[in-house]
Amino acid sequence: MNARQNFIGQSVLRREDGRFLTGRGQYTDDIVLPQQAYGVFLRSPHAHARITSISTTAAEAADGVVAIYTGEHFKAVGGLPCGWLINNIDGTPMKEPRHPILADGKVRYVGDRVALVVADSIDQAKAAVALIEVDYEVLGAVSDVAKAAGAPALHDESPDNRCYLWSIGDKDGTDEAFKTAAHVTTLTFRNNRLVPNAIEPRAANAAYNPSSEEYTLYVANQNPHVERLLMCAFVLGIPEHKMRVVAPDVGGGFGSKIFLYGEETALVWASKQVGRPIKWTAERSESFLSDAHGRDHLTTSELALDKDGKFLAMRVHTQANLGAYLSTFSTAVPTILYATLMAGQYSTPKICVTVDAVFTNTAPVDAYRGAGRPEATYTVERTVETAAHELGIDPAELRRRNFITTFPYATPVGLTYDTGDYNATLTRALELADVAGFAARKAASAEQGMKRGLGYSCYIEACGIAPSAVAGALGARAGLFEAGEVRVHPTGKVTVFTGSHSHGQGHETTFAQVVADKLGIPMEDINIEHGDTGKVLFGMGTYGSRSLAVGGTAIVKALDKVIAKGKKIAAHLMEAADTDVVFENGLFKVAGTDKSVPFAQVSLTAYVPHNFPHDKLEPGLNENAFYDPSNFTYPAGSYVCEVEVDPATGVTRIERFTAVDDFGNVINPMIVEGQVHGGLAQGIGQAMLEHGVYDDEGQLISGSYMDYTMPRADDIPHFTVETAKGTPCTHNPLGVKGCGEAGAIGSPPAVINAICHALGIKNLSMPATPHVVWQAARSAA
């Protein structure tokens, strides 16, 4: 049998589990270096204030204090860079104020870094932080995206607090189409601010070696090479080859560990000053204040339909909160990753999206699981479902009338979908969810005084980020390829180095399945290495559901080179022509004969090249590849949520949640399902529980697990998840699409649609807590 059937498509149990289940994982905070010192940051208690003076005299005299640094020390280094330039409608560039490592005369959000104390112990550092005296002149603050324009300016270069006013699509054509509409559905809503809350808090440990003049940074991060590049080239001016960044085991990221933060940057700089390694681990309350948050949009959407329910045009206006400073990819999230998805699964001919992005006195907002695409899906799927109810058309039927059915399909907002079958996933989701039996269940609920509702969401997303040329044309200041290296050892064992980074995704298993399949060798003979710039040639990291589609493909390309060279070595050994050699199930064979040599004999020959085609080949068997995709991948699916609402209390239970996803080909179904489960829980968390709330003075009032409702096991329903047979991606050799974010992208509108349906209401704000639902039920009654 073909070895392919042994590995690809199998739910192979994870190889990384053993160390995590026995306490042998090694996360950043687990690392203690010789002469270890500890860093603690003094953070601003004010949302907006001028620093009139800082006195560190008493703190410096405290026990165990090694050094104290403030913004003064960082005046000479760069600010944290923003990786994506967005231009205004008038062609001028966005406002890009300096993002200092430590506050430079002014603080702009609660939690802004004011000083770094380095001490022999954490307790000593904390005690010294309390002795730093800072005089603040408190200024007016704004946290609400809708109030930013008239509020006191955060940055001198942006008196109206606007970062950019950006637009995509055919404005005039869209406006014209609206004039011909038989019906227009209009909806205004917020996409609630979320705090990512990876359970491992951010952490870093920076060391400087004076003999080699090299820095080593251990950091909880999703893309160590990007971290190194940004920190070296744009901030600290450290030669890139004198810096090693290691992202060891990382306890979840969800986007929040993509970015270059000031904390680790300050630590790296200070580690050379003090001549000792410095470790900092965020406390949870610190994570709430200082991790980049997600979402926080205020949107009005309009959908124009003809008399038959065909979509004519969509017009969207979004105000996006970027927080106090521009985090690494913040500017791309409400634009490139949001507005380009506004076609959804539909052939809407005209679309125009305008985005007004503002600064506020809140933590910076950046990519969080889905990053723009959940906001787009919420906009499209809430609006479509509302239109269906307004027109009295079954929401599934209205969607079918408007599905894109021929591919490739160029949307009016810049993307070209390569493949998909939206009818298939919707049909299957309706079956699995037993929508046919809904009326009976609704009647049974009504007998108990309960309200039952059904909500749909047919999402599409663009992931596998990204074709570098496309991203560059859209303002990206980085390439978005991926790198991989296949190092075949003399004995035929294989070490694979990938620029992707696993922080829960299971690359050590999935990638090994791909390699085992291609080389026809056991998985035990394969090691997957990632997360260390000292080992891995290069990498752009893991975010945007790109690891397998981009990183996996880079490995496949390197494997192809290994096999091609192996064929030549085998041909020499078998005295055959290169072109007559085929590679199957770990054997190099002369086609049409019984002659063969195993993979390990070829690898041994490569490293012990006594009988070797030296005239044609170099010894060794070690290949690398860089892969830059030609398009995004477009996973899509249909989600059905069924809720029961108690109108007396507002308590809402998700009775059924059905997800059918098309991820193209699947390497490990178990891992893919697990990714969907996790995404769904985060999406349901957004819809029903989670909310990062700032008061009008800019204080984060949901700043701990006592206030911010994290989804717990008993908040989350049992999901019915199915991966459709699917439409393989047309432009990567594995035929795979990304699966990491889909659940978080598709689920929030399904939940809200279901609650609105149950209560017979048009609109409901997230999170739909019992209080919110109870109020809505009362006003509907």
Add this chain to the structure above:
Amino acid sequence: MSMLTLTVNGKRVKREVSPQTLLTDFIREHLRLTGTHVGCDTAQCGACTVHLDGHAVKACNMLAVQAEGMALTTIEGLAGADGTMHPMQAAFNACHGLQCGFCTPGMVMSAIDLVKHHPHATETQIREGLEGNFCRCTGYQNIVRAVQQAATA
């Protein structure tokens, strides 16, 4: 400083500690058993869950000196001497009950305690029983399956 004597994963340990040292810090920093994790500062996330005299406790919520004379078991002490995983550890692997692994030690320790007291727990009871442990990766479904599987092992 106080003298603290206890049993850690079956071995007697005697250490001097400051009376304000948290049990988590004692485990992680003094004993260097880093499988016990810290994910919050309000005793909510459960990543630091260990067993004291066979009961699951959140180690961040106790002082080390309160463990005087007790038997402490951490995630490192669960597997057999030959490396054979505890049935709960094996079930988490078999059911894909973990992704990033950070909440996993605490989750496993809580789950063992849950099954010990409720060997026939329903899915709802398991979900309620694990309410004190956050997982951000798995959506809990495969954790519930793992606990069900371990309960019948």
